[in-house]
Amino acid sequence: MDNRIHEVIIIGGSYAGLSAAMQLGRARRKVLIIDEGLRRNRFASHSHGFITQDGVDPAIIAANARAQVMKYPTVQWVSARADLARRISGTGSTHAAFEVEVGDTRYLSLRLLLATGVKDILPNVIGLAERWGKSVFHCPYCHGYELDRGRIGVIAGSELSMHHALMLPDWGPTTLLLNGTFEPDAEQLAALEARRVTVERTAVAAITGHADVRLDDGRTLSFAGIFALAPLELASPMAEQLGLEMDRGPLGAVIKTDPMKETSMQGVFACGDAARMMASIALAVGDGNLAGAGVHRSLMFGLI
Numbered sequence: 003m004d005n006r007i008h009e010v011i012i013i014g015g016s017y018a019g020l021s022a023a024m025q026l027g028r029a030r031r032k033v034l035i036i037d038e039g040l041r042r043n044r045f046a047s048h049s050h051g052f053i054t055q056d057g058v059d060p061a062i063i064a065a066n067a068r069a070q071v072m073k074y075p076t077v078q079w080v081s082a083r084a085d086l087a088r089r090i091s092g093t094g095s096t097h098a099a100f101e102v103e104v105g106d107t108r109y110l111s112l113r114l115l116l117a118t119g120v121k122d123i124l125p126n127v128i129g130l131a132e133r134w135g136k137s138v139f140h141c142p143y144c145h146g147y148e149l150d151r152g153r154i155g156v157i158a159g160s161e162l163s164m165h166h167a168l169m170l171p172d173w174g175p176t177t178l179l180l181n182g183t184f185e186p187d188a189e190q191l192a193a194l195e196a197r198r199v200t201v202e203r204t205a206v207a208a209i210t211g212h213a214d215v216r217l218d219d220g221r222t223l224s225f226a227g228i229f230a231l232a233p234l235e236l237a238s239p240m241a242e243q244l245g246l247e248m249d250r251g252p253l254g255a256v257i258k259t260d261p262m263k264e265t266s267m268q269g270v271f272a273c274g275d276a277a278r279m280m281a282s283i284a285l286a287v288g289d290g291n292l293a294g295a296g297v298h299r300s301l302m303f304g305l306i
């Protein structure tokens with residue numbers, strides 16, 4: 003095989019991509035990871051819920067993972083944004099089947115793995131973006147416990163925020179701030195009442211201080227933390243460039259894969275947040291582990 007051809011190019015070198023790379027490096031496969039270093043959780047200083055790493059800075063978890071993976075001599079790393087991925091002619095068992103462009107450089111591979119994650123499209127509320135991951139969150143399992151049963155505000159983005167509002171009383175007394183987005187019907191109001199959720203109808207003017215919500219009528223409600231549901235979009239246009247099939251969920255679309263994480267295009271795999279509805283570091287690591295085995299199986303048996 004041509005020396006310049008990588009067996010696998012992994013785009014995205016965070017939890018999912020590194021977990022896949024570890025499987026492939028341990029199988030002595032020639033892997034190139036291309037990563038631009040924009041993890042989804044880079045706004046948070048502590049990560050929770052990933053066993054053995056509970057409370058650790060997520061940047062440290064990623065850096066430790068990278069250091070462990072890069073000990074495998076067949077794995078290489080490029081710090082950059084991949085601009086374009088395309089299928090090229092070739093059998094995919096010995097001739098390159100994929101080409102990835104990074105600036106003026108072209109990288110070739112037999113298989114391609116997208117571990118590119120997603121982007122949160124933050125609600126347009128003054129003061130929210132700068133508090134994202136610090137006192138404004140989306141995941142109760144990741145950040146609810148640390149609020150120590152203090153008061154919690156849920157800023158609604160749509161009717162989907164009912165889910166947040168009904169969950170969060172397990173972590174603290176909860177107020178649902180409708181902010182003009184929807185009006186709960188009788189059944190929803192009964193469900194909120196059963197969970198002792200306070201409903202606030204006055205519009206939100208801004209978030210100030212740690213997690214204080216200033217309302218349009220001049221009142222301020224102080225919370226230990228605020229939750230907001232953010233719609234998602236894929237962090238990279240590669241799935242679109244390749245014409246991959248998508249799975250549509252309530253918050254956005256993710257890449258559709260089979261149980262071994264292969265996409266609708268043979269030889270292209272996807273894992274982590276980019277390819278699953280439920281997201282966490284633990285799930286991304288598990289997904290990457292599976293994708294690594296899927297890619298390896300495809301290489302061993304020439305499944306392309």
Ligand SMILES: Cc1cc2nc3c(=O)[nH]c(=O)nc-3n(C[C@H](O)[C@H](O)[C@H](O)COP(=O)(O)OP(=O)(O)OC[C@H]3O[C@@H](n4cnc5c(N)ncnc54)[C@H](O)[C@@H]3O)c2cc1C
Pocket residue numbers: 013014015016017018019036037038039040041042043044045046048049050051052082083084085117118119120122134135141144145237238273274275276281282283284286
């Ligand atoms: C504020 C916040 C806090 C969170 N806290 C927790 C928590 O406490 N516990 C928990 O379990 N989960 C938490 N999460 C969820 C967690 O961040 C994700 O589930 C996890 O990061 C998914 O890992 P991933 O590898 O799939 O994607 P990511 O970690 O998002 O990594 C994707 C990588 O791909 C790279 N990339 C994308 N496109 C390209 C391209 N074209 N070229 C090169 N590189 C590219 C990115 O730069 C990035 O490095 C949190 C999320 C947020 C938003």
